[in-house]
């Protein structure tokens with residue numbers, strides 16, 4: 001009997017193995033590493049094949065595919081966004097992703113990306129805050145204390161030196177959960193009962209709520225001079241978090257304008273509303289923060305290159321570890337033209 005060829009096995013990182021990998025590296029180290037990988041890819045921005053993500057909307061949520069390539073590797077992420085899921089005991093955001101070799105087209109990694117999305121989103125936020133937040137920022141308001149919130153907080157600690165986080169969620173149980181999870185993080189954690197209380201003394205305002213509507217998590221009068229806003233939750237048409245007045249007072253920084261104009265806070269603004277692309281700030285081609293009075297706003301929606309960076313990082317880090325299994329997901333007969341023969345031989 002001929003054994004079917006298994007020469008094209010694909011490493012697969014399960015949720016369990018991703019969690020083991022995070023623990024073995026240490027979450028703060030991993031957030032710093034991921035921020036570096038994202039920063040490296042933002043510096044190579046121009047060579048990437050870029051397209052806004054392909055979104056399939058329904059009344060309850062969205063399912064998206066996020067592809068990109070640097071010419072050597074190709075990556076995509078499958079991700080959903082279903083704000084109503086939490087009330088049904090399910091995650092708002094789940095994801096998995098794949099990295100492939102451009103030369104052969106063969107996959108080289110399949111991985112869970114629900115954990116990895118939370119990590120890469122947080123790492124990107126903190127990498128951006130490093131460029132835009134006021135120097136010496138040590139206090140952040142964290143509005144929306146759901147699945148992403150601890151990751152966002154820890155990344156700001158690991159990368160920007162955050163010392164205090166001020167939590168607010170419309171659901172006090174979410175704030176309790178977040179405070180509990182951060183109790184041993186080496187941060188001062190303050191539970192707040194209104195968004196106004198949460199922003200007191202904070203130089204960084206993070207909004208990370210989930211609601212399928214044009215919400216007003218921050219009103220215009222809540223945003224004082226000099227702050228940095230890290231707006232994470234508005235990432236889909238009809239789903240925003242900030243009052244439009246804030247956008248006219250702030251300098252707005254974005255990932256990929258064609259995607260952000262449809263999905264980000266700036267969907268509220270005219271099509272020619274001025275924004276700065278982050279990769280240009282990182283390369284020193286455009287100014288980031290200019291002075292202490294300026295309001296900077298990262299209108300984050302999450303772009304495919306950040307997932308590509310995260311996939312590259314996982315591919316590099318799992319080598320010589322036990323944190324993956326090999327998947328037989330690609331039929332690869334010894335004689336490439338004899339796919340049918342491979343099927344026939346497998347019967348005997």
Ligand code: NAD
Nearest residue numbers: 092121144146147148169170174208209210233300301302
């Ligand atoms: P989640 O459902 O786990 O948490 C959201 C929290 O927001 C909940 O605790 C909810 O009670 C709270 N909330 C809702 N409305 C609020 C309001 N008006 N005031 C205060 N709190 C409110 O969701 P998550 O996984 O933490 O994701 C949060 C948001 O971030 C989602 O909208 C998601 O789509 C978005 N997201 C963006 C990116 C990105 O790259 N920009 C990546 C991942 C997730």
